[in-house]
Amino acid sequence: xxxxxxxxxxxxxxxxxxxxxxxxxxxxxFQYFMWYRQYSRKGPELLMYTYSSGNKEDxxxxxxxxxxxxxxxxxxxxxxxxxxxxxxxATTKGSNYQLIWGAGTKLIIKP
Amino acid sequence: ETGVTQSPTHLIKTRGQQxxxxxxxxxxxxxxxxxxxxxxxxxxxxxxxxxxxxNGRGNFPxxxxxxxxxxxxxxxxxxxxxxxxxxxxxxxSSFPSSGSTYExxxxxxxxxxxx
Numbered sequence: 001x002x003x004x005x006x007x008x009x010x011x012x013x014x015x016x017x018x019x020x021x022x023x024x025x026x027x028x029x030f031q032y033f034m035w036y037r038q039y040s041r042k043g044p045e046l047l048m049y050t051y052s053s054g055n056k057e058d059x060x061x062x063x064x065x066x067x068x069x070x071x072x073x074x075x076x077x078x079x080x081x082x083x084x085x086x087x088x089x090a091t092t093k094g095s096n097y098q099l100i101w102g103a104g105t106k107l108i109i110k111p
Numbered sequence: 112e113t114g115v116t117q118s119p120t121h122l123i124k125t126r127g128q129q130x131x132x133x134x135x136x137x138x139x140x141x142x143x144x145x146x147x148x149x150x151x152x153x154x155x156x157x158x159x160x161x162x163x164x165x166n167g168r169g170n171f172p173x174x175x176x177x178x179x180x181x182x183x184x185x186x187x188x189x190x191x192x193x194x195x196x197x198x199x200x201x202x203x204s205s206f207p208s209s210g211s212t213y214e215x216x217x218x219x220x221x222x223x224x225x226x
Contacts, residue, residue, distance in 0.1 A: 004153075006153070008151065034214075036217075041199075041220075041222070042219055042220070043115075043117075043201055043217035043218050043219045043220045044154070044201070044217045045217070046214060046215070046216060046217075049214065088153055088154075090153075094167055095167075096144075096159050096161070096166045096167035097205075097207070097215075098144065098156040098159060098167055098169065099144075099146070099154070099156060099203075099215060100156070101153030101154050101155075102153050103151070103152055103153045104151075104152070104153050
């Protein structure tokens with residue numbers, strides 16, 4: 001079993017829709033959770049991170065962690081074609097905080 | 112403030128050859144982590160360097176080695192290249208501090224193709 005599971009998609013939605021991206025993880029000891037956005041053939045860009053359970057909002061983006069179900073989510077409001085990218089969830093492991101990643105979900109926003 | 116830079120952008124090597132990839136960390140960052148990302152997959156942790164010492168290693172064979180220099184730039188060396196080494200190699204820099212999540216900031220990557 002992978003430590004972080006993520007549906008690779010693709011997920012295609014119309015412009016303006018609310019997007020929900022999700023991951024599950026296996027180890028209840030994980031505490032920090034990140035969402036990265038990666039455009040084609042580029043490096044990942046840190047969008048948001050959260051610690052433990054709860055919500056965190058930044059503009060059109062909301063990150064949510066539910067530790068009881070080991071479930072993390074990223075919501076994108078008023079989605080734009082420029083949001084089309086691969087979204088990767090990650091968590092940290094070990095004293096060096098190495099990142100453990102999901103496979104990434106490819107998101108397509110249709111104009 | 113300059114971001115993380117990597118060189119070269121793309122290279123093609125033959126199976127059995129050796130390759131060196133380079134990374135310059137973001138200004139003020141003293142930790143560099145390397146990741147391998149195969150096509151359509153999430154990145155996999157290779158190793159991390161902190162203040163010129165290896166600070167953790169993922170499940171990669173010894174033919175993957177690295178260095179960090181006094182200016183915190185870093186190199187990833189891969190010997191005896193195999194076809195499965197074809198991937199995007201990502202470098203990330205960070206500045207661990209008390210209470211920090213070790214936020215990591217990535218360069219654009221080096222795309223390695225092994226034929």
